[in-house]
Each structure stands twice: as structure tokens, then as C-alpha cells.
Amino acid sequence: MSQVEALRPLRYRTIWISDVHLGFRGCQAEFLLDFLRATACRQLYLVGDIIDMWALRKGLYWPDAHNQVVQAVLEKARNGTQVTYVPGNHDELLRGHLGAEFAGVAICDELVHTTVDGRRLLVLHGDKFDQVVQNGRWLAMLGATLYDTVLAISQPVHRIRRRLGLRYWSLAAFLKHKVKNAVNYIGNFEQAVAAEAQRHQVDGMVCGHIHHAEMREIEGVNYCNCGDWVESCTALVEHHNGRMELLRWTEIREVLGRNDNIAPQPLAEAA
Numbered sequence: 001m002s003q004v005e006a007l008r009p010l011r012y013r014t015i016w017i018s019d020v021h022l023g024f025r026g027c028q029a030e031f032l033l034d035f036l037r038a039t040a041c042r043q044l045y046l047v048g049d050i051i052d053m054w055a056l057r058k059g060l061y062w063p064d065a066h067n068q069v070v071q072a073v074l075e076k077a078r079n080g081t082q083v084t085y086v087p088g089n090h091d092e093l094l095r096g097h098l099g100a101e102f103a104g105v106a107i108c109d110e111l112v113h114t115t116v117d118g119r120r121l122l123v124l125h126g127d128k129f130d131q132v133v134q135n136g137r138w139l140a141m142l143g144a145t146l147y148d149t150v151l152a153i154s155q156p157v158h159r160i161r162r163r164l165g166l167r168y169w170s171l172a173a174f175l176k177h178k179v180k181n182a183v184n185y186i187g188n189f190e191q192a193v194a195a196e197a198q199r200h201q202v203d204g205m206v207c208g209h210i211h212h213a214e215m216r217e218i219e220g221v222n223y224c225n226c227g228d229w230v231e232s233c234t235a236l237v238e239h240h241n242g243r244m245e246l247l248r249w250t251e252i253r254e255v256l257g258r259n260d261n262i263a264p265q266p267l268a269e270a271a
Helices: 003-007 029-038 053-058 064-078 092-097 131-135 137-163 171-178 180-199 249-255
Strands: 010-017 039-046 082-085 105-107 111-114 120-123 204-207 214-218 221-225 234-238 244-248
Touching: 010 029, 029 039, 029 064, 029 249, 039 064, 064 082, 064 105, 180 204, 180 214, 180 221, 214 244, 221 244, 244 249
Parallel strands: 010 039, 039 082, 082 105, 120 204, 204 221
Antiparallel strands: 010 234, 111 120, 214 221, 234 244
């Protein structure tokens, strides 16, 4: 691919991103900023946990890259992209502003997106299906702390792989997929989401929340989870012909020749 082709924006009809966790030290804001600058779309859905208010309560952490991500989103809104923010559990304070619009960004609890080929997709964060979050907030907070610990342990792995010239890899994601209880949890979550889509009589569901990017059919329902920007750096997109695709940005940017070295955000070294 030529340098000129690599610099052209990737154009999609719709983009969904979730679980960015701005304000959290494990947020891969540099990768997301690179993605936002490399893409263009008519509709952008922010599917919850974009700002991590749980982390910000523990102490202010807001480096320039996090601010640049916000500015990149607002710039898309100014340039005509329809931006919709669907709050999650980590940014649930925004649920007090449902129906409002800030700087061209609409706040909505859930909505139905219609693809260009007529499929109806229910879009929401997904924490309503998580019984730990709904019925045991203290347990959810404990889980978040343990998750932060795993991410902190993974930073030496990131640094070693970077020095060896190896691609980005998430220890947290690897452990999640290997632990039986986590696998069962993901499966139960996906089944609950599919049942909700059937209840709404829609063709599919787009959500986030569990940091596990996936796109597959469950009992006749198109289940789409756009993943996260802490572990997997993924986004869900709709092409102009209606085709849906999961993008793993750390891999795609290599194909595009965007080979500048973006280091995963190190927890231990963060200011």
C-alpha cells in the first residue's frame, strides 16, 4: 500500500466504539486517537464507559492524549457526523442527561439503528444484563480493582514485547479467555443480550461492557459487541453496503502502513 493510500481516511457508514475508559491509566488513548483520525463516518455511536468516572473518583488522571480523543470526537460532530453517546455503568452520571445534546453529541439510553440494508439493531451498553453490576455494586467495584491489578501486571509484558518489536498483546484479555468462569460469564451475557433483542423484535444488538469483541449469530439474532480500548482496541463498523465488520485496530494499522510505534499506556510509568 502506498503512503498516499495509507493517509486516506477509511470511510464507513457507521462506527461503534465502547469501553474507552478515559481517565483510567490502562486506556489505550493513543491507539484510539490514531483510529479516529484515520476514519470517517456518517454516524458514530459511543456505546458506554467512554469516560471512566469510577477511576476518576480515585484520583485525577487525564493526560493530553485523553483530551485529544475528546477533541477528535467533537471535531467529527462539527464536521457533520451524527454522534450519539449511550452511557454505561462507569459513566452512568450521564444518564441524568438523557435526551440532551452537548456540542453536537446526543445523550441516549438506548436506540434502534437501521442499517442501509434494513436490519434493525438495538444499541445499548449492556450493563443492565450484568447481575453483578445491578445487584452487587460493591462486588463490581472489587472486580474493577482486581481488573486494574491484572492490567498493571501486564505492563512489563508490554514493554518486553515492544522492545522485541512484537505487536500489541493483552495479558488481561488472554487470561479472561482462559479462565472458565470468565468464559461462562461471557456466554451467559451474550445469551441475555440475544434474548433482549428478541423481546424488542429487532434483528440484532450492538453492545459493549464485557470487553470482549464478538460478532456472531445467536438464536437468529445478530449479536455484535464492539469490544474496548483497554485490552483489544476494537471497533464495530457498518460499510456503505450494510456489511458489518469488527476492526482490530492494532492489526489493521500495520496493514495500512501506520507503523509509527505507539506504546501501550504503562500503568507504573504514568504520571
